[in-house]
Amino acid sequence: MDGLDRIDLRILAELVTDARASQIELAEKVGLSPTACARRIRHLEExxxxxxxxVDLEPSALGLVTTVVVTITLEKQSEDYLAAFEAAIARCPDVVSCHLMSGSDDYHLQVIARDIADFERIHKQHLSRMPGVARIHSSFAMREVVRRTIPETALRG
Amino acid sequence: MDGLDRIDLRILAELVTDARASQIELAEKVGLSPTACARRIRHLEExxxxxxxxVDLEPSALGLVTTVVVTITLEKQSEDYLAAFEAAIARCPDVVSCHLMSGSDDYHLQVIARDIADFERIHKQHLSRMPGVARIHSSFAMREVVRRTIPETALRG
DNA sequence: GGACTATGCGCGTCGGCGTGCCCAAGGAAA
DNA sequence: TTTCCTTGGGCACGCCGACGCGCATAGTCC
Incomplete structure (x- = not known):
């Protein structure tokens, strides 16, 4: 991965802040000419x-104010059970993140719903129908303290 | 919030897919004229x-392949304890999400690190130094199954 | 029927973007 | 050390396309 130098990281940091900045603005901020900057961006894309x-949307402005952390335990952790569950969960449109955790046969999910009633619908329509599920545990978030797309550390020169 | 109609949602859905589409492309896809489309976008911004x-970056391409789910319990859940902790966690650059959970005095975090050694550094430098912390529990993710910025449900007409 | 909201069209201006070429710096080989 | 080659940067040009404005119009609510 690491053919990335400080300038690449600065470009990425700028694009995280504002992906619509023109190449000219961008070039000024990172101290390059527009063409050189464009070449690097294209390379990073390739x-x-x-x-x-x-676009970065504000969930609460769309009526999505209920974040739920869900832990799901499967009946068995054989390959086909995992595969079936993962295929099903990928099709659930309300899930924003899902990880298979080590040390147990659990999945951690984050689900965003309009309200508690909406989460109940999601639970009934999707979560409880997932194949091979032994147990579901849901915790509601009261407040969002941090939201980022990528750790800031990653873009430091 | 809900002055948003189907066309607004379609515009947002397109911008989630590709935020660099010109207003002309956008207008074609949602079945509007460019000017009307631009007006709606500006309104949505306002x-x-x-x-x-x-920009949407690939964490693994930046060497970030270790996602950790961290649960933190505070010694006390008084206002000032919560405030002190939240101010501190917001300053931790490796944290990508943090929620105060209901039903307990726990916080749920997601941390992204380069590898396990890097997470140990984060743990020592940041997590274990957070004020008012009684207990920290970390679970490592083996695989990322779903990653989204917003539930797809939110943008359906 | 009047007012308001939102759309569509056409125009002009402006600025971005891509290409081609040349130059500087660094590394390798003779 | 010298020379060649490669990599990456800067400059200048020209084309094309986007953007924003103003006005006319249709549909809607009161």
């Missing part, structure tokens, strides 16, 4: 560091 | 639905 450019 | 535009 090697897959940059996956794309997305 | 009312705070759109927070900004960010």
């Amino acid at each position: 090697i897959g560091v940059i996956r794309g450019y997305r | 009312i705070g639905v759109i927070r900004g535009y960010r």
Whole structure:
């Protein structure tokens, strides 16, 4: 991975702040000419560091104020059980993150819903119908303290 | 919040896919004229639905392959304990999400590190020094199954 | 029927972006 | 040490396209 130098990281840091900055603005901020800057960006896109450019939406402004942390335990942790569950969970549109955890056969999910009633719907329609599930445990978030897309450490020269 | 109609949601869905699409491309996809489309986007920015535009980076391409779910319990849950902890955690650059959970005095965090050794550094330098912490429990993720910035449900007409 | 909101069209201006070429620095080999 | 080659940066040009404005219009609510 690490053909990235300080300038690349600075470019990425700027694009995290504002992905719509023109190459000219960008070039000024990182101390490069626009063409050199453009070349580096294209390179970062080609090697897959940059996956794309997305709008950053405010969930609460869309009525999504209920974050739930869900822990799911499977009945068995055989390959096919894992695969079946993961295929199913990937199709659940309310899930924003899902990780298979080590040290147990658990999955950790984050689900975002409109309210508690909406989460009940998600629970009934999706979570409780997942294949091979032994146990589901849900915890509601009262407040969001930190939200980031990537650790700041990653973009420090 | 809900002055948003189907067209607004379609615009947002397109911008989640590609925030660099020109207003002309965008307008075609949602079936509007460019000017009308631009007006709606500006409106969405003004009312705070759109927070900004960010590059989408691939953490693994930056060497960040270790996601850790951390649960932290405070000694006391008084106002000042919570405030002190939250101020401290917001300053920790490796934390990508932190929620105060209901039903207990726990915080749920997601931390992204380069590797296990890097997480040990984070643990020593930051987590174990947080004020008012009684207990820290860390679980390592083996695989990322789902990653989204916002539930797909939110943008369905 | 009047007012308001939102759309569509056409225009002009402005600025971005990409290309091609040249230059400087660093490394390797003779 | 000298020379060649490669890598990355800067400059200048020209084309193309986006953006924003103003106005006319349709649909809607009161």
